[in-house]
Amino acid sequence: MSDTQTLIENRPPSVASLFLERVEATPDREAYRYPVAPATGEGPDAWHSLSWAQAADRVFSIAAGLVALGVDAEERVAVASSTRVEWILADLGILCAGAATTTVYPSTNADETSFILADSGSRVLIAEDAEQLAKARERRAELPALAHVVVIDAAGAETVAGDPEDWVLSLDELERRGAEYLRTHPESIKERVAAIGADQLATLIYTSGTTGRPKGVRLPHDCWSYMAKAIPATGLVTAEDVQYLWLPLAHVFGKVLISGQIGVGHVTAVDGRIDKIIENLPTVQPTYMAAVPRIFEKVYNGVAAKARAGGGAKYKIFQWAAGVAREYAKTTQDNFRHTGTASAPFGLKLKHGIADKLVYAKLRAAFGGRLRACVSGSAALAPDIGYFFAGAGIHILEGYGLTESSAASFVNPGEAYRTGTVGKPLPGTEVRIAEDGEILLRGPGIMEGYHGLPDKTSEVLESDGWLHTGDIGELSADGYLRITDRKKDLIKTSGGKYIAPAEVEGQFKAVCPFVSNILVHGADRNFCTALISLDEPTIMGWAAENGHEGKSYAQVVALKEVEELIGGYVERLNEGLQRWQTIKKFRILPRDLDIEHGELTPSLKLKRPVVEREYKSLIEEMYAGSRES
Known part of the structure; x- marks a missing residue:
């Protein structure tokens, strides 16, 4: 032992x-x-x-x-x-x-x-x-x-x-x-x-x-x-x-x-x-902290918006540095996986060093300057955002767990972390993948059951201790887990194709610096649509730069120019998707989704049924006149 x-x-x-x-x-x-x-x-x-x-x-x-x-x-x-x-x-x-x-x-x-x-x-x-x-x-x-x-x-x-x-x-x-x-x-x-x-x-x-x-x-x-x-x-x-x-x-x-x-x-x-x-980080100077993906998305969007506000040259430098960060992170992680050394070719190291002086060092300083790692959990982090931070020297270790498993069932192992996965199980925790792809967990972190609800408990907890998580995932040969979606959230189109909406939503967050939340819809439909809410500080900054000072958030997001702006990012998203995953139509919501209206959980997860119910008319409008089959 x-x-x-x-x-x-x-x-x-x-x-x-x-x-x-x-x-x-x-x-x-x-x-x-x-x-x-x-x-x-x-x-x-x-x-x-x-x-x-x-x-x-x-x-x-x-x-x-x-x-x-x-x-x-x-x-x-x-x-x-x-x-x-x-x-x-x-x-x-x-x-x-x-x-x-x-x-x-x-x-x-x-x-x-x-x-x-x-x-x-x-x-x-x-x-x-x-x-x-x-x-x-x-x-x-x-x-x-x-x-x-x-x-x-x-x-x-x-x-x-x-x-x-x-x-x-x-x-x-x-x-x-x-x-x-x-x-x-x-x-x-x-x-x-x-x-x-x-x-x-x-x-x-x-x-x-x-x-x-x-x-x-x-x-x-x-x-x-x-x-x-x-x-x-x-x-x-x-x-x-x-x-x-x-x-x-x-x-x-x-x-x-x-x-x-x-x-x-x-x-x-x-x-x-x-x-x-933001105010506390330079004072506390943490060596590690945990956060939910929304925080990293907001930081990324904020950095991109600041670069854009600095003029065309600054924004081009940022976009170049972001691309270098992603390439560097992917290369070093792949090399570590195969050789045990996080190495990169000389040319890439040179570019990375220049980008570090121009962009990454300032970003690390904003996090307090001593951050060794961040742990991200509660929902999936878009891999492109994860690779950006990794390449900038802010290592985001994704983890996975549920309330029913005391939160920490998986975590990425330090230097050997792999962006896009939730890492390996904690010592003492077992995992297996059911025939339908569902992740099952067993170990000392698993709950006793639901309070006063034995029937609900028996639905998810087997007599031999295996917990049905309701999440779909894949295990690599060396034990890294990748979450693909919630079992109940998988979309099956009327054409019989399965789509993981969280995966598409995550890709859009990496592509579009203005997005706050996105919900992809398409169950039993013949194409996918999306409801999109925009990050207020970022889009209002764009509005000020483009002659729309004095307008309210609701007025700005209703502009034809904003629809065209976001439409361009939807097109970029679609370029990287399978045909049946592509977003054919979208609507921008008049306000952001929030906890107060019951659309997000306190840990900022999307409550899909609530949002789809509240904006049912917009969803139906997008499918009006289409031939459903």
Whole structure:
């Protein structure tokens, strides 16, 4: 048995145990950094730090405060907050109390929040602010199990008439109560942690389904303990790393990063404000960070737009450099695959060196200058965008997993990564491809099942532990996985041809710098069409350069010139597609797709049925007069 296998198989029963081990091993090392706004409200944020020992003091106080409120083992405590250091401290406090965390996106409306709190039977809600408190208060009559709401930012979150006694308290008050409890019960939290079994429920994460109510995915402690050992075993992260964590922690992708950090003990800088990412990167100077493809697409489009705004010469240099980056990345990856050395011919290296000075170095500096790798997950990254960043020295390692598999089932292996694949399975995870191409997974990261839904569980989880992912994929001879599409999203045209829409959509994102979202439609039709929404800053920049200042976004995207502009990119896309994949007609949407209208999930995945329902008239218009067969 290898050292890696031994380490994984002898893992502690819970991530709470791992946290205690981490604190004991490196108490004085920096654990977390977090921004604090200046008292005046003006100027840049100051970044504060917590050592592992300081974090443990707060975690133990939160855990003891929950115990003092009467929370028992495996009882649920919900967290409805954006990504911030208090989210992590609260989650670890819940786990160290032996309870289980129910995650709730702060963007979730009152109706769905109420459903999640009721379905999970959550006893306590840790709410970010008065807005999150109001959602619970609005539906309190439907939440008999909810005994307390703990508010992180307590301003404006006071008790009101009609609230039960002690129903609302601040996080500061919870920690004070916890500290008092620990004075009389000093070993209580360590005893709670010692009593946690590997199969005890740790987390309930509700999937944001495209139809119907979300399902609660039951993830026991062993899932996170396994991830905390398996992720470092890939060599992806080290104790010297600085991670920038901004992903939503209500999502399994963000959540697994907490476990990986505890396993290794590196620093994590935490700030979930997406509008602060560009500002924070030079300050944090991360060595790695995780993101969803939309972020890389926006950066790529932004760089291209800036080059275009600089004039024809600058844009030509950018386009040349982008082509060199892609060629260099493909060449070096191919050579590494065959020879074990990421080499390139002298002429290409020379061009790459020039492009580096002109373009790539500035791009790396914008990411903080120390970025060793990015991990991309949650959806497919267009290979051409991946190759661009790889050639520019920003290595995007695609990974793959589901909420039902604790997020990290596959990841690309460092230097040996291959753009366009999601890499190899984590040590201890098994994979096989079913006859119809569906990816099946088995291993310690797989869920226990859906909360209170045994029939739904049996639909995807076989008795011998194999999970049906619903994704279609291909395995290379040496174990690299390529995802081709969601099983349910595959399009079959009326001519009997199968099309993977995500593949076509990804290619368009690499071709067109103005696109924000695209949905390819064509099921049971005789040709494919597309609904396209444009990235507002990029298209408005184009509008200003082309004599359309003062027009609104809706007015700009309705222009005939914009239709012709995007039509040119559709033609370029079609040149690289099979005849039956080509986009014959398209419509530009009057606004971008977003989470608020229910068209995107909180992790920015497209909700196809919602978009197709909402824009049914545009779709029908594109097929009007065509002869369907």
